[in-house]
Amino acid sequence: MSGSGQGSDSTHRTIERVARESYGRLVAYLSSQTRDVASAEDALSNALVAALKSWPRDGVPQNPEAWLLTTARRSFIDHVRHQQVAAASEPTLQLLREEHEVALSTEFPDDRLKLLFVCAHPAIDPAMHTPLMLQTVLGLDAARIAGAFLVSPKTMGQRLVRAKTKIRDGGIQFEVPQEHELPQRLDAVLEAIYAAFGIAWDDMAGVDQVGRDLAEEAIWLARVLLHLMPAEAEVRGLLALMLHCEARRAARRGPDGRYVPLSEQDSQQWSSPLIEEAESHLAQASSRGRTGRFQLEAAIQSAHAERARSGRTEWVAIMLFYQQLVRISPTLGTQTGYAAAAAEAKGPEAGLALLDGIDPDDVSAYQPYWAVRAHLLQRLGRTSEAVGAFDRAIGLTEDPAVREFLLQKRANL
Amino acid sequence: MQFALLIYESPEAFAARKSDGTDPYTGAWRAYHKSLVESGSYVGGDPLEAPDTGTTVRLKEGKRRVQDGPFADTKEQLGGFIIMELPSLDVALDWAARCPAASAGVVEVRPLAPAAKHRIT
Numbered sequence: 001m002s003g004s005g006q007g008s009d010s011t012h013r014t015i016e017r018v019a020r021e022s023y024g025r026l027v028a029y030l031s032s033q034t035r036d037v038a039s040a041e042d043a044l045s046n047a048l049v050a051a052l053k054s055w056p057r058d059g060v061p062q063n064p065e066a067w068l069l070t071t072a073r074r075s076f077i078d079h080v081r082h083q084q085v086a087a088a089s090e091p092t093l094q095l096l097r098e099e100h101e102v103a104l105s106t107e108f109p110d111d112r113l114k115l116l117f118v119c120a121h122p123a124i125d126p127a128m129h130t131p132l133m134l135q136t137v138l139g140l141d142a143a144r145i146a147g148a149f150l151v152s153p154k155t156m157g158q159r160l161v162r163a164k165t166k167i168r169d170g171g172i173q174f175e176v177p178q179e180h181e182l183p184q185r186l187d188a189v190l191e192a193i194y195a196a197f198g199i200a201w202d203d204m205a206g207v208d209q210v211g212r213d214l215a216e217e218a219i220w221l222a223r224v225l226l227h228l229m230p231a232e233a234e235v236r237g238l239l240a241l242m243l244h245c246e247a248r249r250a251a252r253r254g255p256d257g258r259y260v261p262l263s264e265q266d267s268q269q270w271s272s273p274l275i276e277e278a279e280s281h282l283a284q285a286s287s288r289g290r291t292g293r294f295q296l297e298a299a300i301q302s303a304h305a306e307r308a309r310s311g312r313t314e315w316v317a318i319m320l321f322y323q324q325l326v327r328i329s330p331t332l333g334t335q336t337g338y339a340a341a342a343a344e345a346k347g348p349e350a351g352l353a354l355l356d357g358i359d360p361d362d363v364s365a366y367q368p369y370w371a372v373r374a375h376l377l378q379r380l381g382r383t384s385e386a387v388g389a390f391d392r393a394i395g396l397t398e399d400p401a402v403r404e405f406l407l408q409k410r411a412n413l
Numbered sequence: 414m415q416f417a418l419l420i421y422e423s424p425e426a427f428a429a430r431k432s433d434g435t436d437p438y439t440g441a442w443r444a445y446h447k448s449l450v451e452s453g454s455y456v457g458g459d460p461l462e463a464p465d466t467g468t469t470v471r472l473k474e475g476k477r478r479v480q481d482g483p484f485a486d487t488k489e490q491l492g493g494f495i496i497m498e499l500p501s502l503d504v505a506l507d508w509a510a511r512c513p514a515a516s517a518g519v520v521e522v523r524p525l526a527p528a529a530k531h532r533i534t
Contacts, residue, residue: 150506364452365507394441395448400516407440 008056015051018064024137024224026069028111030076032174037118037136038164039079040072047071069108112137113228114174116221120188121172128163129192135160137224138217148196148214186229190238190294193221197242215249218242236285237295243278244301247271259401267308275305296325300337315344332358332366340372348379367396371406383413415456415498415525416505422492422518427463441513449495449508458495489518496525 023044030040047068061067119132131149134140146156166172177185197218222239229235251269254260282298300321307313322338335358343351355373363369374389390410397403429438449455464483471478483490492514499505502522509520 150510151503152506155502365448388447391444391447392451394444395446396511398510398515403441403513404437407437407444410440411435 011056011060012052014060014064015048015055018051018068019048019139022065022068023139024112024115025108025110026065026072027136027139028115029069029108030072031136032111032114034076035172035174036164036168037115038161038168039076041136043072043076043079044068046075050075066108110228111174112224113176116189116225116228117177117185118167118172118174120185120192121167122185122188123170123172124163124166125159126188126191128159129188130195131156131160132163133192133221134196134214134217137221140217148198186232186234187293189225190234193218193225194238194242194294196221197245215242215246219246231288233285233288233290234292234294236281237292237298240278240281240285240298241294241301243274243281244298244305247274247278247305253401257401259399259405261405262304263313270305270308272308275308278302278305291324293325293329296321296328300325300341313344315341319345332362332369336366336368336372339376343372343376343379348376352376352380365396367393370396374406374409378409378413386413414500415496415527416502417523417525418458418495418497418505418509418512419491419521419523420460420493420495420512420514420518421487421489421521422514423489426514426517427490427492430460430463438513438517445511445513448511449497454497454499454508456496456498458493460493461491464490464492492518 026044027037027040030043031037034040050071051064051068055061055064115136116133119136120129124132131142131145134145134148135142142157142160143153145160146153149156151159176182196214198214219239219242222235222242226232226235226239247270248262248265250271251265251267252260278298279302282295282302285295285298300318303314303318303321319338319341322334322341325334326338335354339351339354341351342354351372355369355376358369370389370393374386374393377383377386377389387410390406390413394403394406394410397406426438429436432439465481467481467483469480469482469484497505497508499508502524505522509515509522512520514520
């Protein structure tokens with residue numbers, strides 16, 4: 001292998017690719033044996049540093065993943081020795097030693113499913129489920145995760161460490177849950193992946209800020225999960241939902257960067273390959289006959305996507321999907337979405353009545369509620385109330401493009 | 414606990430204060446302030462006059478040194494502050510991100526230090 005800049009560039013790209021594709025598999029495999037996620041990550045990052053040093057010099061090994069695993073394992077053993085851990089961890093060491101050479105030639109099991117269930121374990125703070133997944137399965141650093149979740153990087157780092165200590169010391173098992181607890185446990189995994197995607201509701205200025213730059217990572221996680229659990233309808237529902245929203249990414253901004261709400265989007269700009277993929281997952285999910293929250297949300301997005309073909313939006317169908325959704329998942333997002341859909345299907349009074357049914361204390365900082373409320377009051381000609389609601393929506397908006405859009409609407413009242 | 418949102422603004426943002434009040438930046442601030450107050454977490458706060466109205470005073474070897482202008486020579490300058498009563502830093506960061514100055518300047522979030530105040534009162 002040549003030592004030229006180009007050769008080393010392509011080696012670096014190989015390392016990046018292997019790191020991206022193998023990170024979660026390696027962390028999952030190493031930590032499922034020891035339950036020590038933090039040490040597994042440290043060992044793997046040492047192995048990646050070693051790869052950066054030796055691969056450009058010696059060439060990329062035949063099986064890069066096995067090379068990383070062997071090197072990480074060695075680093076892990078050194079670490080344990082260094083810590084002079086008591087005899088209690090001797091079995092772990094023995095296990096590692098025994099399997100040491102095997103990994104070079106054979107495939108090792110994909111334990112990422114266990115790792116995903118560990119990250120979303122009920123004993124772990126639900127707010128940390130998503131950050132843990134992003135770090136342990138995808139290798140994202142704490143600073144990037146902190147940015148996406150709007151938490152101080154130091155705090156996020158500490159919370160991640162605390163969560164990993166809990167996994168190690170709290171007796172959390174690396175296993176796929178039993179049949180009887182699977183639906184609930186799987187729900188937590190799906191919720192965590194969806195939280196990374198971060199679009200709670202995609203209409204009238206309802207852009208949820210949380211983690212929106214993690215959309216691709218979330219889709220990646222959902223694909224990993226689907227690969228590991230191909231028979232679960234809700235996994236396909238979640239993937240279909242995210243693909244539908246992702247299909248509209250380009251249409252959500254005008255050429256000048258201005259925000260374009262769903263109802264005004266040019267459907268020709270939607271990505272038809274993504275829509276088709278979403279539709280195929282949704283169809284496979286519903287053929288299994290078990291409806292769930294994510295399939296309903298995907299069905300709503302599918303109904304919106306229908307506009308690209310028919311030129312119109314079936315609001316009654318969307319309202320009925322929301323009605324079912326509110327029954328099984330009465331979040332602020334679904335309640336607000338239901339109100340907006342009812343307003344389109346039955347008139348603004350119907351929508352406003354549903355908004356009035358939500359506890360005002362819950363919505364004092366919930367932007368989409370105020371955006372929909374302003375829109376409905378405007379349609380009813382209740383201008384001075386609409387101004388007030390627009391102000392609340394504008395004041396709660398983080399995205400400057402959305403803020404600009406709402407300021408414009410308020411000015412045109 | 415109480416947090417201060419320290420609002421650092423660009424020269425353009427300071428210039429917007431001279432407008433008739435119909436510009437988007439002022440409109441965004443009006444709405445933001447309303448949301449702060451109606452959230453029930455607002456304790457107080459005020460804008461500051463432009464940085465060139467500042468005067469710094471220090472004593473060096475017993476001699477008074479007085480200078481016109483702000484203390485720090487940076488592009489964004491302290492333009493005001495907001496005090497809020499909030500359950501956590503996470504929530505304070507949410508309010509900082511919504512602040513119109515966050516996309517045109519910088520908002521620094523600092524906890525107030527009641528213990529330090531207690532030592533001197």
